[in-house]
Amino acid sequence: MTTPTIRVQAEDFDLAAETKILTQGRHDVGAVASFIGLCRGEGDTLNALELEHYPGMAQKQIGTAANAACARWPVDGLTVIHRYGKLYPGDQIVMVVATSRHRDAAFDAARFVMDYLKTDAPFWKKEHRKDGQEANWVDARDSDDAARKRWE
């Protein structure tokens, strides 16, 4: 089974470079599905997003989701990177790239990991506003729970 690569880091990432690592020098990969989550400006009201995480468990939970994806679909490569720390509108927060012979496995694996990560990986977002109002913790979305349930 494929061993996924998981990184939890403050630094930015480069999807193209991560994709190249998974596809370079091998000609059995026919499909590359990827996802990037970006920090939104919320109508120019957001100054910054503070991403808190539980070190160790964050890596472990993403790993659990990624391993489950590799067990469920014929994935050739899977890389997941999630950032923490202070991020600004337009910044990259998270990326997933999945490679496979065929597109269904690549799409399913990438989306599955994103859905599980949203509800099961210990990260919390705090919004710092431009108007100087007190910063607030982002509420969890019911739609994220629903998205996770579709894989059960």
Added chain:
Amino acid sequence: MTTPTIRVQAEDFDLAAETKILTQGRHDVGAVASFIGLCRGEGDTLNALELEHYPGMAQKQIGTAANAACARWPVDGLTVIHRYGKLYPGDQIVMVVATSRHRDAAFDAARFVMDYLKTDAPFWKKEHRKDGQEANWVDARDSDDAARKRWE
């Protein structure tokens, strides 16, 4: 409604550059879903793939699928590029990138376009083998028809 960008070309493409065009200078995009289709080596038996297309209609059919995606999901940006001509194992064949506020719309739009394009866009692949056997036209896959039908 978003106007998708469609290109049918012999030249290679750069997903990172195309993504940047859709995300640069705007902070309302929270999700970028993308797909790249690559030429497989078929266990090192393939020398090259010849991609024939119906000029005009290829562009038109991809445009129909892309417009349908923009009408169905809240997509902020959508770019589809499909190559034609002689391609070699590892070469990029097709790319789709979809941006949206949320991940579901981006994932759905990208996958929908790929599924429609497979069955409805006039491209044909001919395999040239390394062993010098006569080149053969690739057969259409039933699974592609099934994939398209799931959106109906």
Added chain:
Amino acid sequence: MSTPIKLVYFAWLRERVGMGEEVAHLPDSLSTVADVLAWQQSRGEAYAHAFEHLPIIRVALDQTHAHHDEPLGTPAEIAFFPPMTGG
């Protein structure tokens, strides 16, 4: 005699017919896509071979997919090709 129509062929249909396109005068009696396919089969050995298995042949009228039972209308261009394998 009818208006000349451009006929275009792709993939193995193009190879079997032996050309990528031609301009032809279609008999006035053809009223559906199926009629055009039957007419193609009657145009000699190369065409008979190319159009041997009609169910797998796709047709586009002026670059729009058309089912075999659809009326022919008055297209300027008719395309014939096998199931598509792009992407």
Added chain:
Amino acid sequence: MSTPIKLVYFAWLRERVGMGEEVAHLPDSLSTVADVLAWQQSRGEAYAHAFEHLPIIRVALDQTHAHHDEPLGTPAEIAFFPPMTGG
């Protein structure tokens, strides 16, 4: 007295409790995750405020999610946090 256990807090639970982590001796009587949560509520004003709405509080035993009705076991680390909002 029981073995000391590391308690860790995240997001607004951390802010309300006023610290990211502490080492505490838990009463021997606690046998489920729910017992630990009830005990937290009894530890003074800051804890009572932090643990006010128990249904939304998530618990991890040694970095593994645990439901409120699960047995406590003998973890070295217990984490308390609100629903996750990463991705």
